[in-house]
Amino acid sequence: ERKREREKETMGEVQISTLAYVKALLHAYKRSTASVTGVVVGKLGKDGCRMEVEDIFPLTHGSFLYPEVEMALSIIRLLCAKKQQVVLGFYHGNEARSDKSIPALLGTLGAQLEEKCGSSLLLVMNNAQLAAGQMAFDGYFIEKGKDGPVEKSVTVRFASGDTSQVLANCIKGGAADVLVDYSDHLDDLTLDWTNASFQLHAS
Amino acid sequence: AGLDIYDARIVSTHFDAIKGRFPNSKRTLKLKATVLEGQGHFENEEKILKAILKDEPTDVVARKRRVAMLKSQGRHDQAIAALNTYLRCFMADEEAWLDLANMYIRAGLIEQAVFCLEDVLLADRYNMHMFTKYADAMYTQGDYITAKKYYVYSLSISSGVRNIRALFGLCQACSVLEITKAAVPQTQNQRLFEWGERTIIRHYLTADKTKLDTVVTALMSLRPDDATLGNSSKKKK
Numbered sequence: 192e193r194k195r196e197r198e199k200e201t202m203g204e205v206q207i208s209t210l211a212y213v214k215a216l217l218h219a220y221k222r223s224t225a226s227v228t229g230v231v232v233g234k235l236g237k238d239g240c241r242m243e244v245e246d247i248f249p250l251t252h253g254s255f256l257y258p259e260v261e262m263a264l265s266i267i268r269l270l271c272a273k274k275q276q277v278v279l280g281f282y283h284g285n286e287a288r289s290d291k292s293i294p295a296l297l298g299t300l301g302a303q304l305e306e307k308c309g310s311s312l313l314l315v316m317n318n319a320q321l322a323a324g325q326m327a328f329d330g331y332f333i334e335k336g337k338d339g340p341v342e343k344s345v346t347v348r349f350a351s352g353d354t355s356q357v358l359a360n361c362i363k364g365g366a367a368d369v370l371v372d373y374s375d376h377l378d379d380l381t382l383d384w385t386n387a388s389f390q391l392h393a394s
Numbered sequence: 395a396g397l398d399i400y401d402a403r404i405v406s407t408h409f410d411a412i413k414g415r416f417p418n419s420k421r422t423l424k425l426k427a428t429v430l431e432g433q434g435h436f437e438n439e440e441k442i443l444k445a446i447l448k449d450e451p452t453d454v455v456a457r458k459r460r461v462a463m464l465k466s467q468g469r470h471d472q473a474i475a476a477l478n479t480y481l482r483c484f485m486a487d488e489e490a491w492l493d494l495a496n497m498y499i500r501a502g503l504i505e506q507a508v509f510c511l512e513d514v515l516l517a518d519r520y521n522m523h524m525f526t527k528y529a530d531a532m533y534t535q536g537d538y539i540t541a542k543k544y545y546v547y548s549l550s551i552s553s554g555v556r557n558i559r560a561l562f563g564l565c566q567a568c569s570v571l572e573i574t575k576a577a578v579p580q581t582q583n584q585r586l587f588e589w590g591e592r593t594i595i596r597h598y599l600t601a602d603k604t605k606l607d608t609v610v611t612a613l614m615s616l617r618p619d620d621a622t623l624g625n626s627s628k629k630k631k
Contacts, residue, residue: 254499255499256499256531257534258562262612265615266612269612285468287465292470295500296502299502377559377562380558380597380601380602383602
């Protein structure tokens with residue numbers, strides 16, 4: 192724990208927008224009996240802020256393998272280019288409530304992304320922190336190590352606003368029901384997995 | 395159902411009713427173990443399951459509940475070991491093989507996941523989704539030739555049903571094989587890629603034209619240099 196805290200001091204921090212935060216948690220809320228995985232996108236930051244997470248693309252629920260993720264990433268990169276955004280990494284929520292571990296394939300994907308793009312973020316859901324009304328994600332930068340991917344803790348902060356209330360309003364408003372992930376889209380191509388019409392319920 | 399959404403009132407009301415009606419039933423005892431798991435009382439749950447299995451070692455439900463308990467606790471290695479032990483006795487349980495495959499995938503042990511998926515395929519020979527999943531596992535392992543074969547097989551048993559995962563997987567596998575110049579005839583990769591691409595485009599034209607441009611551009615990015623495709627380098631509209 193102390194080692195993680197020391198790491199956080201040197202890693203800079205990551206900011207996450209209300210939109211990205213709420214969408215990722217709605218994905219987890221909708222698929223509460225399965226693990227969830229998605230891609231985080233945004234901009235590389237400056238002045239101590241290493242990354243600004245602006246949006247997310249929900250990918251899968253349950254187990255995943257490379258082909259689905261690779262195809263989705265190809266499409267996401269094209270969509271990001273239109274908005275001057277880049278793929279920053281992934282978010283993941285485990286199946287069990289107290290599980291904060293990182294699946295092996297996700298670590299490998301993160302390391303590959305870091306090799307390609309210079310940095311790779313992984314946000315892992317922490318349900319204890321979510322229940323306490325704090326930041327629901329533990330942040331890690333993933334790097335390729337000698338014996339496999341290496342995770343280094345990083346602080347994740349809200350970019351702005353009262354996200355807890357927005358999240359609660361979205362859940363009450365049924366926003367989770369209309370959120371679609373890439374896996375849902377492959378089952379029914381008429382569903383929009385980019386969630387272009389998604390809106391936050393501010394009040 | 396109450397446990398799935400964890401509504402404590404539904405769980406306690408209905409469990410009390412069942413316990414009142416069937417106080418000495420083993421099914422009631424197993425239900426109690428499940429309730430304890432939902433409440434996070436894993437030690438008490440383990441005691442009940444151990445007692446049931448001591449009395450009846452072949453109780454399938456109790457054995458599977460023990461695996462679920464270990465998964466709930468995040469003891470994934472022990473859950474894998476327990477499910478392996480179960481499958482040594484009950485090797486025809488297709489659902490258990492699939493569950494074990496997913497656990498191995500989570501642990502990044504794709505070779506072991508492939509072994510489990512092979513048993514699922516033996517039991518379910520006409521399930522295109524399982525053949526696609528097997529091909530995905532092969533692709534993840536880096537065996538693109540076998541992945542391509544199984545994507546093709548999955549598509550051949552689809553019988554006209556949309557099988558978009560296999561189509562994308564086929565294009566991806568053909569693309570990698572073409573780029574790495576694997577020991578297969580080039581024309582086969584090109585033809586299969588183009589067939590897969592055309593079929594995907596046809597599906598998107600029917601389902602959602604707004605996504606078509608992005609998907610076509612993404613598929614184009616999978617193509618190696620146009621020069622290697624010979625005459626078939628024209629871009630699709």
